[in-house]
Amino acid sequence: MAAKESSIQVQDISSVRNKQAPILLPQDSLEEIDLLAKEFGFHEFHLLQTSEIVTARWVGLKCRYGCANYNTSWCCPPAAPDFQSVRELLTEYELALLLMSENRNQHFYRNSSEKRRVQIKQWKATVSLERKLFLLGYYKAFGLPAETCALCKECAYPKQCKFPNEKRPSLEACSIDVFETLKKIGHTARLARKIEDCFHSYSLILLI
Ligand code: SF4
Structure with missing residues (x-):
């Protein structure tokens, strides 16, 4: 969704901490998550307090009007949790990971198989990282991958x-x-305004 001109870089984990976050997650846990995020191909992650996650009705409006996936997928509205359920869900967590992957696809509008390949890669990476985090003891970990499920x-x-x-x-x-x-x-x-710009996709994992 967003683009920047710089080369792909994994963010230094010292900068992923928000002001209050260190109280809730020790440095060694952060380092462990950083390694895992890299292993699954994410280029950057931000540790968020769930109070920093903004929900807005305009996002759902864009799903409902103007997106071909509306009412065609288990992962999209109206099958997805409604606005109020998401608001309530967020109150059950304190921290989340916002994960970014950076991609280029100069055939975005013509090569749907390449687009699907990128979608599947990120979808699987989010779900696999969620699983790893669960096994590390983050038993509430739950992933919200980017865009829509393209596994089929x-x-x-x-x-x-x-x-x-x-x-x-x-x-x-x-x-x-x-x-x-x-x-x-x-x-x-x-925004990635030109076809040759890289675009960013974001996933979220609700953590603790
Ligand atoms: S796995 Fe297949 S059937 Fe299930 S949500 Fe994804 S695309 Fe739909």
């Missing part, structure tokens, strides 16, 4: 999901405003 060429919705272990509601489907959330932690999202 065509989603089985409303019939039974073909890979229910990997079924999650997407970040956008949960009405999370990534632009405003990034702003809250001092980062700016910029």
Whole structure:
């Protein structure tokens, strides 16, 4: 969704801490998460307090009007949790990871298989990282991957999901405003305006 001109870099973990976050997560845990995030191909992550996650109704409006995935996927509205449920869910967590991956696809509008490949990669990375975090003791870990599930060429919705272990509601489907959330932690999202620009995709993992 956003682009920047610089080369791909994994952020120094010393800068992922927000002011109050260190109280809730020790340095060695942060280092462990940093290694895992890199292992799963994420280029950057931010540790957020869930109070910093912005939800907004306009996100759902864009799902409902103007997106071909509306009412066609288990991971999108109206199958995804509604606005109020997400607001309530966020109060059950204190910390979350906002994970960014940076991609380029100069054939974005013509090569749907390449687009799908990128989507699947990030979807699986989010769900696998969630699983690893669970095994490390973050038993509440729950991932909200980017965009929509593309594991099947065509989603089985409303019939039974073909890979229910990997079924999650997407970040956008949960009405999370990534632009405003990034702003809250001092980062700016910029749009990829040209086809040759890299674009950023964001996933969220609710952590503790
Ligand atoms: S795994 Fe397949 S059926 Fe299940 S949500 Fe994803 S695309 Fe739909």
